[in-house]
Amino acid sequence: MSIWAPPRLLGLAAISLLRNENLAMSALEFLPIELFPPLFMEAFYGSHSKTLKTMVHAWPFVRLPLGGLMELPHLITLQAVLDGFDVLLAQKERPRRCKLRVLDLRNTGQNFWSMWSGDIEHMSSSSLKAPVPEDRSRTEKPLAPLEVFVEMSLKEWAMDEFLTYLMRWAEQRKDSIHLCCKKLKIFGMPVENIMKVLSVVQLDCIQDIEVNQNWHLSSLATFTPLLGQMSNVQRLILSVSEEQEQHVVVQFTSQFLKLHHLRDLCLESPFFLSGHLDQMLRCLVSPLDNLAITYCLLTESDLTHLSQCPSISQLKGLDLSGVTLVDFSPELLQVLLEQVADTLQELDLNQCEIMDSHIEAILAALNHCSQLRSLSLCGNSLSMVAMEKLLHHTSGLPSLSHEFYPAPLENSSQAVLSEERLAQLRAELLEILRDLGHPRTIWLNTIFFVSYGYNDYSHLEIIEYNPA
Numbered sequence: 001m002s003i004w005a006p007p008r009l010l011g012l013a014a015i016s017l018l019r020n021e022n023l024a025m026s027a028l029e030f031l032p033i034e035l036f037p038p039l040f041m042e043a044f045y046g047s048h049s050k051t052l053k054t055m056v057h058a059w060p061f062v063r064l065p066l067g068g069l070m071e072l073p074h075l076i077t078l079q080a081v082l083d084g085f086d087v088l089l090a091q092k093e094r095p096r097r098c099k100l101r102v103l104d105l106r107n108t109g110q111n112f113w114s115m116w117s118g119d120i121e122h123m124s125s126s127s128l129k130a131p132v133p134e135d136r137s138r139t140e141k142p143l144a145p146l147e148v149f150v151e152m153s154l155k156e157w158a159m160d161e162f163l164t165y166l167m168r169w170a171e172q173r174k175d176s177i178h179l180c181c182k183k184l185k186i187f188g189m190p191v192e193n194i195m196k197v198l199s200v201v202q203l204d205c206i207q208d209i210e211v212n213q214n215w216h217l218s219s220l221a222t223f224t225p226l227l228g229q230m231s232n233v234q235r236l237i238l239s240v241s242e243e244q245e246q247h248v249v250v251q252f253t254s255q256f257l258k259l260h261h262l263r264d265l266c267l268e269s270p271f272f273l274s275g276h277l278d279q280m281l282r283c284l285v286s287p288l289d290n291l292a293i294t295y296c297l298l299t300e301s302d303l304t305h306l307s308q309c310p311s312i313s314q315l316k317g318l319d320l321s322g323v324t325l326v327d328f329s330p331e332l333l334q335v336l337l338e339q340v341a342d343t344l345q346e347l348d349l350n351q352c353e354i355m356d357s358h359i360e361a362i363l364a365a366l367n368h369c370s371q372l373r374s375l376s377l378c379g380n381s382l383s384m385v386a387m388e389k390l391l392h393h394t395s396g397l398p399s400l401s402h403e404f405y406p407a408p409l410e411n412s413s414q415a416v417l418s419e420e421r422l423a424q425l426r427a428e429l430l431e432i433l434r435d436l437g438h439p440r441t442i443w444l445n446t447i448f449f450v451s452y453g454y455n456d457y458s459h460l461e462i463i464e465y466n467p468a
Contacts, residue, residue, distance in 0.1 A: 028058040029097070036060055041113060044069050049080040056084025057091075059100040065109020067150075073162035078105075082169050085146065089176050105150040105166070106182075147178045154189040154197060171200045180205035187212050191219040195226070203229040207261075210237040217248045217272060224248075228255035235264040240272065249276045256283035266292040266319075277302035284311040291315060292348075295322030300332060307336040315340040319348040321376075326353035330361035337365035344369045345399070351379035356386040363393045374402040378445040384408040384425075388432055395436045403442040404460070417446045426463055433465035440465050 031039070036059065043051040056064070066081060081103065088094065148170065152163065159167065170179040180202050186194060186209075203226060215223070220240055227233075236259075249272055256262070265288055267273070273280060274297045288311050306312065318340060325333060337344070347369070359382060366372070375394065382390075387408050394400055407417055407425055417425070425444070433440050444461040 028054060033060045037113060041069065044077060047076065049076060052077065052080040053084040053087070056081055056100065057088045057095055058097055060097050062099050063102040063104055063109070063112075064100055065104045065112050067105040067107050068109030068113055070105075070107075073160065075162050075165060078162060078165060082166075085177075088146070089173065101146060103146070103148045105148065107151070145176050145178045147180055149180045149182070151183045152181045152197070152201075153185040153187065154194060155187045156189065159197070167197060167200055174200065178202045178205075182206060183208040185210045185212070189213075191215070191222050195222065198226055204231050206230045206233055208235040209233055210235075212237070212239055214269070215240050221248050221251060224252050224255055227252075228258040231258055232261050233259055234261050236262060237264075237266040237268075238270075239268040240270055246276075248272060249279060253280040253283050256280060257285060260285055262286055263288060264290040264317075266290070267294070267296075268292075269295050271296050273298075273302075275299050275302065278305035281305055281309040281311065284309065287311055287314040289314065290317035290319075290346075292317070292319035292321075293323065294319055298323050300328050303328065303332045303336060307332070307339050312340055314343050316343055316371075317346040317348075318344060319346075320352060321348050321350040321379075322352070324353050325349075325358060326355060330358045333358055334361040334365050337362050337369070341365055341368040341370075343371060345371050346374040347372065348374075348376045349380070350376055350404075354380040354382070356383050359386045359390055363389060366390075367393050367396070369397065371399055372397050373399045375400065376402075376404040378404050378406050380406050382406055382408055384428065387429070391429075391432055391436065391442075395438070395440070401441075403440075405442060405444055407444045407446050407461070422446060422461065426461065429463050430465060433463070434467075437467070439467065 036055065040052070040055055042048075043055065064081070066077070070077065085103065088098065088100070148166070150163075150166065166179075170177050179200055182205060184201075184206050209230065211223075217240070227236075252272075253276075262284070263286070265284075270293065273293075277293075277298060278301070291312060312318075318336075337347075354377065366375075372394075382405070387405060390405070394403070407422070409417070429442070429444070433442070441462065441464040444463055445459060446461050447459040
């Protein structure tokens with residue numbers, strides 16, 4: 001049985017004020033700070049655009065987390081709030097009470113609204129007190145530009161009307177507004193349109209960028225100069241094409257010299273780096289937490305340079321899925337794992353055409369990966385003998401909890417295991433786990449494909465041993 005919660009007095013006061021919108025707007029100068037958030041929420045949900053506009057240039061907090069109120073982008077509300085910003089920008093002196101510096105359109109700030117609406121319980125009385133507006137000297141230096149934070153997902157040919165309106169508004173006020181985007185995703189938008197959008201954004205605000213489309217090198221060459229201006233980027237995910245041009249390699253890799261905060265780097269299908277990986281590695285200026293170079297052709301020289309790169313000394317995640325290793329000396333992989341053994345937590349070597357000889361070479365190095373939590377070798381061709389050795393050598397790793405292995409196949413022409421063979425494998429592997437003597441769960445990939453980019457884990461057989 002639910003318990004009815006009566007409305008809070010602050011909420012009732014806000015509703016009462018909005019019954020006369022002109023009175024509400026005229027009262028803002030004398031309104032207690034505690035009434036601003038509930039009044040703004042009531043004006044937002046009641047679509048009182050005039051009140052929203054007026055409240056913006058009287059807002060007594062530094063940040064207005066508007067995105068926390070919008071489940072979906074709401075253009076009319078955005079227009080009202082930006083109109084309020086325009087009033088602020090047109091004034092030589094800010095209103096006495098206004099402290100607003102940041103408009104946040106991201107899906108954040110719910111705690112702010114919940115606190116003032118009473119939805120968060122057990123808040124201390126001190127946390128409910130808003131800061132008292134400070135008196136500003138008329139002779140103080142001009143204030144810095146106002147900031148607008150937004151998350152961008154650039155899809156298809158054009159942006160939605162919400163983002164289109166915001167971009168046009170910000171472009172016309174570039175001297176007084178900083179449009180900041182910490183997280184940027186690009187899916188399918190032509191590079192010319194992307195360049196136009198990013199010309200309005202403060203590029204040094206971007207911390208996380210994902211480009212999920214197969215760019216030709218000409219598009220990458222156009223985009224590359226902007227990458228170097230994203231000096232605070234921490235995470236970069238990039239998909240590119242199979243083309244290979246030396247001048248683009250130099251232009252692209254040199255941008256990493258400017259990325260001093262880069263921690264996570266994921267390059268999917270970077271065929272243009274084949275034989276030139278050292279050029280990029282030399283330009284990395286900070287230790288990486290995670291590195292993924294997937295579904296491309298690398299050379300033995302590339303792997304050698306990777307194992308010698310200082311920036312992998314603190315690596316937590318390494319993903320080389322789709323990089324063919326069958327023709328390489330197995331010792332190359334061993335040396336690479338030895339370099340990251342102290343810190344490595346996740347290792348993905350799916351579809352690398354790894355053979356028993358590679359497993360033999362890396363067993364000792366794997367045994368030293370004391371922090372390893374996840375190991376995935378799906379899509380490789382291993383024998384039961386190699387699987388047994390692998391399970392024995394990794395059984396002592398204290399943190400290993402996610403293990404994904406290929407089902408040992410009788411011959412390489414098999415695509416799907418028969419039920420009879422699967423039952424036999426399950427029994428053999430369960431016996432191995434039982435002999436090791438401690439609880440353990442492994443996942444077995446029962447479909448073997450070597451087609452490009454295949455990374456399907458929907459056919460996983462769980463083998464679990466729990467001693468009675």
